[in-house]
Amino acid sequence: AQSVTQLGSHVSVSEGALVLLRCNYSSSVPPYLFWYVQYPNQGLQLLLKYTTGATLVKGINGFEAEFKKSETSFHLTKPSAHMSDAAEYFCAAVKEAGTALIFGKGTTLSVSS
Amino acid sequence: DVKVTQSSRYLVKRTGEKVFLECVQDMDHENMFWYRQDPGLGLRLIYFSYDVKMKEKGDIPEGYSVSREKKERFSLILESASTNQTSMYLCASIDGGIHQPQHFGDGTRLSIL
Numbered sequence: 001a002q003s004v005t006q007l008g009s010h011v012s013v014s015e016g017a018l019v020l021l022r023c024n025y026s027s028s029v030p031p032y033l034f035w036y037v038q039y040p041n042q043g044l045q046l047l048l049k050y051t052t053g054a055t056l057v058k059g060i061n062g063f064e065a066e067f068k069k070s071e072t073s074f075h076l077t078k079p080s081a082h083m084s085d086a087a088e089y090f091c092a093a094v095k096e097a098g099t100a101l102i103f104g105k106g107t108t109l110s111v112s113s
Numbered sequence: 114d115v116k117v118t119q120s121s122r123y124l125v126k127r128t129g130e131k132v133f134l135e136c137v138q139d140m141d142h143e144n145m146f147w148y149r150q151d152p153g154l155g156l157r158l159i160y161f162s163y164d165v166k167m168k169e170k171g172d173i174p175e176g177y178s179v180s181r182e183k184k185e186r187f188s189l190i191l192e193s194a195s196t197n198q199t200s201m202y203l204c205a206s207i208d209g210g211i212h213q214p215q216h217f218g219d220g221t222r223l224s225i226l
Contacts, residue, residue, distance in 0.1 A: 006155075009153065032212050034214060036217075041122075041219070041220075042219055042220070043117070043203060043217035043218050043219045043220050044156075044203065044205075044215075044217040045217075046214040049212070049214055051212040052212075090155060090156065092156075094212075098161075098163075098169075099144050099161075099163070099207055099209075099210075100146055100158050100161050100171060101146075101156075101158070101215060102158075103148075103155040103156040103157075104155055105153060105154055105155040106153075106155050
């Protein structure tokens with residue numbers, strides 16, 4: 001069955017440190033992949049997406065992700081964490097049939113000063 | 114900007130009540146979705162609709178139904194609310210192509226007592 005797996009339910013970094021949030025997917029077809037961010041008491045906001053073409057995708061707020069087909073991964077990175085990056089992050093893939101999304105279980109990012 | 118509006122941010126209902134959650138989008142999107150978000154489980158698809166009066170079951174449709182009488186409005190109905198339906202409910206919409214990101218409302222936090 002199609003799945004999206006986020007490794008690590010909670011990641012803690014210091015301000016200015018590298019952020020790395022891991023996402024692996026399983027799919028029998030080329031995937032469309034997304035990263036969303038959720039701030040407390042808000043809905044989900046798109047960070048970036050991969051459809052086709054360039055495998056390194058840049059998003060908002062300095063985040064980027066690299067699609068690696070050989071590793072079935074789509075990890076999210078940011079070179080230097082900011083306090084405002086503290087939130088929950090979701091990796092998602094379009095379901096193989098249709099337009100609905102299948103989500104990972106989420107990773108909570110904490111940033112300390 | 115696309116606006117997806119959920120009628121209530123917080124809702125408290127009693128076991129056995131029939132509960133309606135409303136969602137409206139202002140961009141004439143064809144596809145609309147209802148997800149349920151629970152800690153440690155991510156978002157799970159309850160139902161979706163790809164056109165007026167059309168609906169499809171998602172991964173966890175039991176205990177829910179939906180209504181889409183107008184293109185801009187997609188309602189989630191809890192036929193007889195139970196305590197295990199206490200959760201955050203998120204509505205989303207998308208305009209056609211599977212490579213497009215979904216736009217989310219701010220969510221309704223529903224408590225069933």
